[in-house]
Amino acid sequence: MTPPPVSYVDRLGTTYPLNSPRWCADAAEADGSPMPLMLTDRTGGITRSQIDASVRSLWRYSASFPLECASPISLGEGCTPLVRRPFGSGGGEVHFKCEWFNPTCSFKDRGASVMLSLLRQQGVTHVLEDSSGNGGAAVACYATAGGLGATIMAPSSTSPAKTVAMRAYGAEVELIPGSRQATADAAVAAHGREGRGGGSVFYASHAWHPFFLQGTKTLAYELWEDLGFRAPDNVILPTGSSSWAGPGTRNVMGCDIGFGELLAAGEISRRPRLFCAQPLACSPICTAFLEESGRSDGKPTPEEWNAPVATIAEGASIARPVRLRETCDALRRSGGGAVRVAEGAIKAATLELARSGLYVEPTCAQAAAAYHELLASGAIQPAEVTVVVLTGTGVKATPRVAEILGVEL
């Protein structure tokens, strides 16, 4: 029996067919802002026999994607190592998922590969993205690899070094005065709405487009396969990425979708608990989750932080996640939680990881810091199988690591 086709679906339950490009709902939110889309559930995920083991990329899980893709834009993304190491003083071991083993050295390649492959199939020929970092590099990379044009909007304050890769990929970089938020607003205003129905430039935002989550969900499939077709007990996800648009919602949502599909397919018996880590200085997801759960972590209240505040986990300092509500739901559904991490702990975890051979952006070291807290509080046990997702390499964050080390550049 053929399962019913997958559709886009908005927060009101309105569905839209998948046969044309679309990044937001027709209806707007109460405040006039665009309403995000998800996809309707597949009737079930895929089983291990549906993995195409001959493919060394996340396209080995393509049977789980909502559209068949005749010609994926693929550069070897995914199939990253899961490295097991002793970590911390508790005697426990952590499984580190090393997501910088990717074409542009960050997890965002997962989303970009799937999103742009499916958009190209829908007829899109030129994409717009707004980003000052990893997201822009990933979209620029896959656009050029797939023969698509790309425009990347970035705040005018972005250092030229950050846009060199995007320009090398051939993307047009448009600098927008003002904050990161202003850039995002400009992207929506300039091309976004027109693109909804198929203008010449389509807003292929890593924050907005539900196809992006189809790429990040492969993280769940991979962990399951890495662990011998078992789900881990816990997955700790850093949720301070260099994006205004929902620090970390993509990985939390991706794991929620992927493990949900595996549960529906009968491949796992329960979801792993998902934990989200954010810097105390800017923690919209954690704060919302804790408030809704009626819990307190005993740390300063949001009012005391009056975000945005500077944090070493750069870029997590704007606070309007696109899928805040859905992300909190996902954390709750998994039985997991949220950890707000102080600056000192993020810095210490960055060095602790490096001393263990894992050189990552401070932005993702906060997940390792959260591991220590969860262990100390008894929320997780050393004997459990815990995955810490490391989303990006320290090589892209030299100035911030130098600051932690006290080295003058």
Next chain:
Amino acid sequence: MTPPPVSYVDRLGTTYPLNSPRWCADAAEADGSPMPLMLTDRTGGITRSQIDASVRSLWRYSASFPLECASPISLGEGCTPLVRRPFGSGGGEVHFKCEWFNPTCSFKDRGASVMLSLLRQQGVTHVLEDSSGNGGAAVACYATAGGLGATIMAPSSTSPAKTVAMRAYGAEVELIPGSRQATADAAVAAHGREGRGGGSVFYASHAWHPFFLQGTKTLAYELWEDLGFRAPDNVILPTGSSSWAGPGTRNVMGCDIGFGELLAAGEISRRPRLFCAQPLACSPICTAFLEESGRSDGKPTPEEWNAPVATIAEGASIARPVRLRETCDALRRSGGGAVRVAEGAIKAATLELARSGLYVEPTCAQAAAAYHELLASGAIQPAEVTVVVLTGTGVKATPRVAEILGVEL
């Protein structure tokens, strides 16, 4: 029947047992400089049934290593993607081996993982390396991951940004006045000789130690497995790495050893042709190879370049390869050749690769430039299976890519 044990062997044929650490021969070269070591041949390589397919790292080929290693220092190195893309106007396709999908984002992790694992097993507790770039990062990374101390010597002119990763890994960075060559000489003088017999600090040089080549030889095993247990027709290797000590000899020698073992094991019927690419401005290997072969490429003679000269393929500008003779022999044995590439062609290839989604260091783009020349001259045919090895990411070379793009940083 147990094969005879593998030994170190020097250029005079003197062998030394593998049971203690050693990086050079007892005998010196005629000019008084240290004499490099190789290992004696295994009686045969490994067959496909000896691959440990449960391991996602180059340690899947550990049956081919000269010593059994009870406890490898591994961080998911190797198992990099082989990405097939149309390239150039000739209508041919190239298989790009993307070596920046590695812990420190370069191919040097292969050598460092195997070298430091075996040295630790021999009792070494503190290593010395000299490098200003990828080699130093790789050795610092694997040393700390394996609980070893590390000292990295670098020229005092090295930009602080280049040593941030080494410091984050906990390595001691010693800055040496003068040229890159002076640093290498200092390393040999200060600790090198004492280390030969087992001092407290052992000279674990990526340029000198034969165990390093045991790591890089896994590139050959992987290509063979990637291609369905067949050898490619041609492998083009960039030989401008950021090292005084033998630009690119490690990958040429690694492929020579690996494919030689597969030939001996009966797994392949002939070696692929190995081609080495170097910048015209500094091409000691290519120049030596062409001279010895009595060939000319019609390009300016070495005298006209009076090396070292600045090249965009940074770091290839010192010209005293440790294993020049052995590398020329390897190229000849394979039926391959050497291509000297002009600066303009290196720059153009860097951008051409990026426009194809492959963002790499100019240092390795020269291999892609060499592909065009070999195709144009008829030395290789579009229908042949040609691998271009891309050794490092453009992310580590932002200033040089910016220069090519004309972007001011």
